[in-house]
Amino acid sequence: MPEVETLERAADRPTNRDEAWRYADADFLAKAHPDAIHHWRTLEVPSGETRSEFMYNNTGVDCPGAIDRLRVHVRKGGRFEGFYIIAGGKYQRVELEVTLEEGAHFEFGGVTIGGGDKVQEFVTRTIHAEPNATSNQTVRAVQWGRSVGNFLGRIEVVKDAQKTDAAQNFRAILLEKGASANTKPELEIFADDVLCAHGAAIGQLDEGAAYYMAARGISPEVARRLQVQAFIGDAFVELGDADVRERMLEQALEQLDGAAL
Amino acid sequence: MLTIENLHAEVDGSNGKKPILKGLSLTVEAGEVHAIMGPNGAGKSTLAHVLGGKPGYEVTQGSVTFKGEPLFELDPHERAASGLFLGFQYPVEIPGVSNVQFLREALNSQRKYRGEEPLSGGDFLKLAKEKAALLKLDMEMLKRQVNVGFSGGEKKRAEMVQMGILDPAFAVLDETDSGLDIDALRVVGEGINTIMRAPDKGVLLITHYQRLLDVVKPDKVSILANGRIVQTGGPDLALRLEEEGYDAVMSEAVA
Numbered sequence: 001m002p003e004v005e006t007l008e009r010a011a012d013r014p015t016n017r018d019e020a021w022r023y024a025d026a027d028f029l030a031k032a033h034p035d036a037i038h039h040w041r042t043l044e045v046p047s048g049e050t051r052s053e054f055m056y057n058n059t060g061v062d063c064p065g066a067i068d069r070l071r072v073h074v075r076k077g078g079r080f081e082g083f084y085i086i087a088g089g090k091y092q093r094v095e096l097e098v099t100l101e102e103g104a105h106f107e108f109g110g111v112t113i114g115g116g117d118k119v120q121e122f123v124t125r126t127i128h129a130e131p132n133a134t135s136n137q138t139v140r141a142v143q144w145g146r147s148v149g150n151f152l153g154r155i156e157v158v159k160d161a162q163k164t165d166a167a168q169n170f171r172a173i174l175l176e177k178g179a180s181a182n183t184k185p186e187l188e189i190f191a192d193d194v195l196c197a198h199g200a201a202i203g204q205l206d207e208g209a210a211y212y213m214a215a216r217g218i219s220p221e222v223a224r225r226l227q228v229q230a231f232i233g234d235a236f237v238e239l240g241d242a243d244v245r246e247r248m249l250e251q252a253l254e255q256l257d258g259a260a261l
Numbered sequence: 262m263l264t265i266e267n268l269h270a271e272v273d274g275s276n277g278k279k280p281i282l283k284g285l286s287l288t289v290e291a292g293e294v295h296a297i298m299g300p301n302g303a304g305k306s307t308l309a310h311v312l313g314g315k316p317g318y319e320v321t322q323g324s325v326t327f328k329g330e331p332l333f334e335l336d337p338h339e340r341a342a343s344g345l346f347l348g349f350q351y352p353v354e355i356p357g358v359s360n361v362q363f364l365r366e367a368l369n370s371q372r373k374y375r376g377e378e379p380l381s382g383g384d385f386l387k388l389a390k391e392k393a394a395l396l397k398l399d400m401e402m403l404k405r406q407v408n409v410g411f412s413g414g415e416k417k418r419a420e421m422v423q424m425g426i427l428d429p430a431f432a433v434l435d436e437t438d439s440g441l442d443i444d445a446l447r448v449v450g451e452g453i454n455t456i457m458r459a460p461d462k463g464v465l466l467i468t469h470y471q472r473l474l475d476v477v478k479p480d481k482v483s484i485l486a487n488g489r490i491v492q493t494g495g496p497d498l499a500l501r502l503e504e505e506g507y508d509a510v511m512s513e514a515v516a
Contacts, residue, residue, distance in 0.1 A: 207316065212353035215313050216367035216423065217341035217374065226366060230357020 013037060023150040023182045025091035025119040028065035040069045040097075045104075047075040052082070054244055056251045059088030069095040074104035076130075081107040083239050085252045089118030089147070097125045100133035108137040109235035113228075113255045115145035115179070123152045128161040131191075135165075140232045141172035143179035144259055153198070154186040161191045168198040173205055173231055175224070175261055225256055262291040262463040263431055268323035269488075270311045278319065281307040283488035285323070287465075289431075289481075294457070294464040296474055296499060299485035300507045305467045306350060308485070309435040312465075313347040314340055328430065341367075342374035344430030346423075348437045352416040355407035360419065363407045364389065364426050371427065392425030396452045413440030421452040432457050433465045438473040450476025471503040486511060 012034040014021040021029065029037070045051045051072075059066045066088065074080050078101070086092045098106045112120035120143075126135045141149030151170045172181030185198040205227050213223040232252055239245045270282040281304045289295045299305050311318050312325065314337035325332040327345060335343060355363065369379040380388070393400050398418045408416050417437055424432060434453070438446055450473055457464045466479060474482075474496065482498040483490045484507070491511060492498065502510055 206355075208353045209355045211313075211315055211337065212349065212355065213363070213367070214337035215341055215347045215349070216363070216427065217338050217371035218363075218367050219338050219370055220336075222366055222370060223338075226358050226363070227355075230355065233357050 019186075020095075020123055020125075020152060020154075022184075023119070023121060023148065023152070024093065025065060028091040028119075032065060032067075037067055039067075040071045043070060043072045043080070045072065045074040045078040045080050047101075048077045049075075050079040050081065052080075053084075054239070054248060055082075055084045055094070056248065057084065057086045057088055057092055057094060058251075059092055063088065063090075065089075065091035065093075067093045067095070070097070072096065072098045072106075074098065074100050074106065074133075076101045077103045079105045079107070081238070083109040083236055083244075083248065084111070084122070085248060086110070086112045086120040086122070087114055087252065087255050089114055089116065089120060091119045093121050093123065095123040095125075097127070098135070099127040099129050100135065102130040103132045104130075105133065106135040106137075107238050108135070108139075109238060110137075110139040110151070111142070111232045111235050111252050112139075112149035113142045113232065113252050114147045114149075115143070115176075115255075115259050116147055117145065118147040119150070120147065121150035121152070123150075125154045126156065126166065128155070128157040128164040128166060128191075130158075131160060131162045131164070133161065133164055135167070136238070137168045138235045138237070139170045139183075140235045141170070141181045142175065142228055142232060142256075143172065143181060144175035144261055146178045146180075148179070149181045151183045152186070153183075155188070155196060157187075157189040157191050157194050157196070159190040162193040164191060164194045164196070166194075166196045168196075169234075170198075170200045171231070171234070172202040173228070174202065175205065175259075224261070225253055228256060229253055262293075262328060263287075263289045263465065264326040266324050266326075268308075268311070268325065269321045270307060271319045271321055272307060273317040273319075280321070281488055282311065285485070285489050287483060287490050287493075289463045289465055291463055292460045293481065294453075294466060294477060294479045296466045296468060296477075296479035296482045297485050297490075298468060298482060298499060298502055303485045304488045305485055306435055309347060309350075309433050309467060312340075312345065312433050313337060338370065339374065341427075341429075342371040346427060346429035346432040348420050348424065348432060348434035350436040350439060352408050352411075352420050354409045354411075356409050358407050360403040360405065360407050361386070361389065364403075364423060367423075368426060388426055389422070392422050395425055395455060396421045397448050398422050414442060414445040417441055417449055418445065418452075421449055421456070425452065425456045428456070430461065431463045431465075433467070435467045436469065437466075438468055438470060443472075446472055447476055449473075453477050471499050474499050484511060 110122040268285040271278040483493040
């Protein structure tokens, strides 16, 4: 039994004490192979060009966890758009680290949707490395059962990155008691002419709207689907391809159909 | 068509449950428009919400029969599907859902409940256009989110378009005239006449003012006060209320 190696590798693993992993599934982190944790995909967006990524993440019920980490470098005037749904678990994490050069833009839309004991999270680190770059992040969480939806969003604006415009918005809807959501915006700003907006809210579906829909003959299940569709739609407003947007919404909403609510 | 017998109901309030309806009885026959008037706090809106099945409104006694069936055995969406339409005093905004999608879901939910085939997208749009024109509501408005950014008058007109599309057997209209200017009032009133004036339909029209009754012309008028119907008469009762006020007319009734 190569115990020494095991200990060393264990030390490689993050734990809930690490800020960026504070809401992660502790069981998974304790057992996961370090390579599964530390692997990063990388992407470079050439100057003035646009790269987009759409991803529906659903590991299936038998998978103990999955981590997808992507490091993006956006050259001057380039644009990176990432739209993601996390529907799987038990632990599923999508992490993005995006560095923006002069005038570059990062557009991010994320949805976590799930029940049971799933832990689903988005973690972003946005680095405004040069002036005039912009970023916009919208995350929506829909949780039921004892599931958890998280968004950790760190924005770093370096000393010379004047005229940075960075926005971050997180909202969660908990369909049942016992579900939860966590968010923690982190702003580290070293330039003085900067706009950074962030907002967060956690709540329930609007009962008034549900009653109004019932009064028009819409069943509680359909009403909930409509409300959730409207809610998560926020995250994909900037997704230009209407067909992709519709498909992503449908995939997310399928989760609700299987939910015993 | 709608028979309310000895209805008692409580509402959840900040100080626990508060009794609002205290033995209300009322019958509306098919082909009838029955106006309900009454002072503030009498229970008019509570009556509407009890009939609609709003959460937080509890029936403690009495019964309501709608088209021969006990109403309270149905969930709110089932009441709507069996033909009961509730016009809201304050129509609710539903951000992110367009009127077109909302109404198509509503109509097809109702049709499904009644065992009818769903309406296709094209047929639905045709119907929506026709009803929107009737209420002089721009079709573009129906593509927007439900009631979001609508003025008070637009919300009420949109409600009537909804009623036109859903084509209910019975409508309970809770102060549909509030927030309307004189022109909009006429449009809405004529909308009610066109959609709901039929031998097999009925309307319970809750209002504060004679103005709407000038257009809709009720068959009967009842006064609701302190949770009960205290007086029922013909259209002239509304006119007398307008001239003399509730106190005068009601004290005469008691005397």
